[in-house]
Amino acid sequence: MVAAAIANLLPGLNADEVVNRMIRDYRDGAGSSGGSGGGGQPTTINGWPESFNKLKPLPFKSAASPQEAxxxxxxxxxxxxxLGCGDExxxxxxxxxxxxxxxxxWKMHKRAKGGDTYMVSxxxxxxxxxxYKRYFPEFEQQHFEREYTPA
Incomplete structure (x- = not known):
């Protein structure tokens, strides 16, 4: 029935092919929610902030100690x-x-590295x-490892 309706509305297109492609796209997760369509993982950055924020990630302002960082x-x-979030x-x-x-x-570091172009990569x-270089220097990491690594 859907194939017949498509064939009538769009003559010259193979209606079965259009329907099959729609079904395949739906199953593969293509859709309007940042590429996450059928509940799959977002394939662009646009789909991630909503999922990420649902977990209520803690903000970071500064660290009184390297342990906080x-x-x-x-x-x-x-x-x-x-989340199964990709590294990118x-x-x-x-x-x-x-x-x-x-x-x-971070703004100063990002600007020095190339701005938004740097952030994408x-x-x-x-x-x-x-x-870690800023908030948990290497000498502190080594001290931490010595203190908490079993002998």
Missing amino acids: EDWITHMEKNFEV FKARLVAFKLEGDALQW CTWTEFRDTF
Whole structure:
């Protein structure tokens, strides 16, 4: 019935092919919600903030100790694990949760690296390493590892 209606409305198109493609697109997750259509994972950044924010990720303003910075990164990684979020979106999502001094620091770092162009290519590993250099320096990480690693 649908095929007949399409054939009448759009002569010259193969109605069965159009219907099959619609069904295939629906099953593959193409749709209007950032590429997440049938409940699958978003395929663009536009689909991720809503899913990410539903988990109520903690904001980050500054850290009184390196442990606070480590805890925030761990919190974010747990959120990403639950979401199944791809590496290409993680840095942009966490940057959205930076506030106050941390946001000012990130804006300056981003500008120095090329602005929005840099953000599109910034990986989670790169963000995390840069964040740690600022809030959890290597000498603190080594001290932390010595203190908490079983002998």
